[in-house]
Amino acid sequence: MKGNSVTSESHAVRFILITCTMCFLALFLFLPLAAVFAEALRKGWELFFASLHEEVALSAIKLTLITAAISVIANTIFGVSASWLITKFSFRGRSLLLTLIDLPFAVSPIIAGLVWIFLFGSKGWFGPWLTEHQIQIIFALPGIIIATLFVTFPFVARELIPLMESQSNDQEEAAITLGASGWQVFLRVTLPNIKWGLLYGILLCNARAMGEFGAVSVVSGHIRGKTNTLPLHIEVLYNEYQFSAAFACATLLALLALVTLGLKSLVEGIQKSETKDRNPLH
Numbered sequence: 001m002k003g004n005s006v007t008s009e010s011h012a013v014r015f016i017l018i019t020c021t022m023c024f025l026a027l028f029l030f031l032p033l034a035a036v037f038a039e040a041l042r043k044g045w046e047l048f049f050a051s052l053h054e055e056v057a058l059s060a061i062k063l064t065l066i067t068a069a070i071s072v073i074a075n076t077i078f079g080v081s082a083s084w085l086i087t088k089f090s091f092r093g094r095s096l097l098l099t100l101i102d103l104p105f106a107v108s109p110i111i112a113g114l115v116w117i118f119l120f121g122s123k124g125w126f127g128p129w130l131t132e133h134q135i136q137i138i139f140a141l142p143g144i145i146i147a148t149l150f151v152t153f154p155f156v157a158r159e160l161i162p163l164m165e166s167q168s169n170d171q172e173e174a175a176i177t178l179g180a181s182g183w184q185v186f187l188r189v190t191l192p193n194i195k196w197g198l199l200y201g202i203l204l205c206n207a208r209a210m211g212e213f214g215a216v217s218v219v220s221g222h223i224r225g226k227t228n229t230l231p232l233h234i235e236v237l238y239n240e241y242q243f244s245a246a247f248a249c250a251t252l253l254a255l256l257a258l259v260t261l262g263l264k265s266l267v268e269g270i271q272k273s274e275t276k277d278r279n280p281l282h
Helices: 011-041 044-055 057-087 094-100 109-120 127-132 141-152 152-165 170-177 182-211 214-220 230-239 245-278
Strands: none
Touching: 011 044, 011 182, 011 230, 011 245, 044 057, 044 245, 057 094, 057 152, 057 182, 057 245, 094 127, 109 214, 127 214, 141 182, 141 214, 152 182, 182 245, 214 230, 230 245
16 A cells, blocks of 8 residues: 555546546536625625625624624533533433434424524414513514524534544543542543534534524514624625625625635644644554
């Protein structure tokens, strides 16, 4: 075996596989990405920046950032807690909890949005009580946050659970033996060992929260300048044939995707480097 190759395929087969992969990426990733930026700048930089500085666009960006920030913080707390519980303790219902964590992956975001309307809408289960107490969830910020929380809550947990399961409990047990409290064990032993997986999960959660469309579209009410997040604002502009403005706003989400990919690669590189330093023979 030569180098790091694990197969004995010929150079022709490898060339075909690489060519097919690059053609697929060019067709479904690079070309659409180039089209977004080209269309956004087709009428010049002045219109591009004007589209981003409109009051409704700024409102959509602000709402998206608020929703993403709350969702990431809440899901980080949930993901770390759930991962700690699942990997460090044995209890009845563990398999059920794992299944429930994966639920948003199996349920359409639109269905999730309809569920929240069924629960918190004016005609829903809690609708009359909420109306009586002048609490608005659907067609307001709380509904958008709840919908985003639902579709994003698996990301942090699903990154941490396999990582924590692959690590032994020797260090935690040693720390407890030396008199460390549970909180000290988590901060000084567990957290340093999972920090890169945690950061990776946070990146994925943030990207999904900012780009979520289906569930948010159902519960937002599409109130321009109030409940439209950035993806919804882009849809409104496109439906109004303001293509350049729509693509200008879309570049923000495209740049988010590129930044997320860059940070993902950076995190993976640092993680591999640290692993190599700990295990020089590998």
